[in-house]
Amino acid sequence: MKFNYYPSNIKSVKPLGLVSLEKFITAIKNPKADMIDILEKIEFYSKIKDEKNRAKYKQMLYFFTPAVVCSYRNYKNIETFTGLAPLDFDKLPSQQYAEDLKHHLFKEHNYIIATWLSSSKLGVRALVSIPICNNIEEYKLRYNAIIHKFGIYDGFDTAPKNCVLPLFYSHDRNILSRDNYTTFTEKYEPPKPKPKGEIIRIYKDKKVELVAKMVKSGISKIHDYGHPPLRALAYAVGGYVASDYVNFDEAYKILCDEIDANSYLSQKASVYKATAKQMLTKGMSEPLEIRQ
Numbered sequence: 001m002k003f004n005y006y007p008s009n010i011k012s013v014k015p016l017g018l019v020s021l022e023k024f025i026t027a028i029k030n031p032k033a034d035m036i037d038i039l040e041k042i043e044f045y046s047k048i049k050d051e052k053n054r055a056k057y058k059q060m061l062y063f064f065t066p067a068v069v070c071s072y073r074n075y076k077n078i079e080t081f082t083g084l085a086p087l088d089f090d091k092l093p094s095q096q097y098a099e100d101l102k103h104h105l106f107k108e109h110n111y112i113i114a115t116w117l118s119s120s121k122l123g124v125r126a127l128v129s130i131p132i133c134n135n136i137e138e139y140k141l142r143y144n145a146i147i148h149k150f151g152i153y154d155g156f157d158t159a160p161k162n163c164v165l166p167l168f169y170s171h172d173r174n175i176l177s178r179d180n181y182t183t184f185t186e187k188y189e190p191p192k193p194k195p196k197g198e199i200i201r202i203y204k205d206k207k208v209e210l211v212a213k214m215v216k217s218g219i220s221k222i223h224d225y226g227h228p229p230l231r232a233l234a235y236a237v238g239g240y241v242a243s244d245y246v247n248f249d250e251a252y253k254i255l256c257d258e259i260d261a262n263s264y265l266s267q268k269a270s271v272y273k274a275t276a277k278q279m280l281t282k283g284m285s286e287p288l289e290i291r292q
Contacts, residue, residue, distance in 0.1 A: 013074070
């Protein structure tokens with residue numbers, strides 16, 4: 001499996017050549033000396049929020065188009081699709097959060113081939129195995145399914161739906177990768193009209209009980225890297241609040257009780273409860289219905 005790499009000039013449209021997936025992963029783990037200096041500058045300027053200098057040095061990085069092989073970096077000159085789709089998560093709250101998300105994504109999704117930190121160390125990059133596409137339209141349908149799957153995570157950027165978008169080089173000695181990956185085969189299909197009577201209509205106390213069971217099941221699966229899955233779960237519960245399955249106070253109490261009961265989350269219960277409250281509030285902007 002090979003794809004194009006380009007010189008350290010963002011305006012470049014002609015690839016230097018092809019790089020194998022294996023060599024790409026090795027290069028992220030062990031960068032050349034000249035790249036380390038540039039990467040350290042990007043990380044520094046990212047942390048002090050100096051966007052001008054961060055952008056200046058980022059343009060000095062090599063970049064890649066993992067999804068395609070092409071003779072000229074545009075749709076017209078795509079020669080073949082590679083069976084790869086890049087993921088991009090940016091502007092995360094901290095490097096520790098980025099580390100947690102990196103591990104969570106790799107652990108939860110076997111079709112992810114590799115996850116690593118971005119050059120700023122405040123983002124996460126990943127490569128997903130997908131079927132080799134026959135055309136741009138098919139790639140976009142498959143990437144729409146990826147957007148639907150990963151849109152719940154903080155910092156998720158939909159821009160890589162453009163298959164010729166640059167993926168900049170970055171350095172992570174602790175990149176996670178696997179050889180025995182599966183393949184993400186889903187395509188996005190427009191939602192069908194909701195059948196009448198499909199929504200579960202039950203008494204209020206039963207609705208609360210149902211939400212409580214969902215929260216208990218979700219939190220029971222958290223044994224490490226707590227923030228990413230907790231944020232996604234609390235966001236969904238906020239949707240149930242918006243649909244009147246449970247009120248805000250009931251939902252927050254359910255989340256807090258399960259955080260206290262979880263051996264990992266309870267170690268920093270106050271931090272995780274604050275996260276739960278924040279995402280619960282955000283989730284209320286997107287009502288969800290419980291269906292059977």
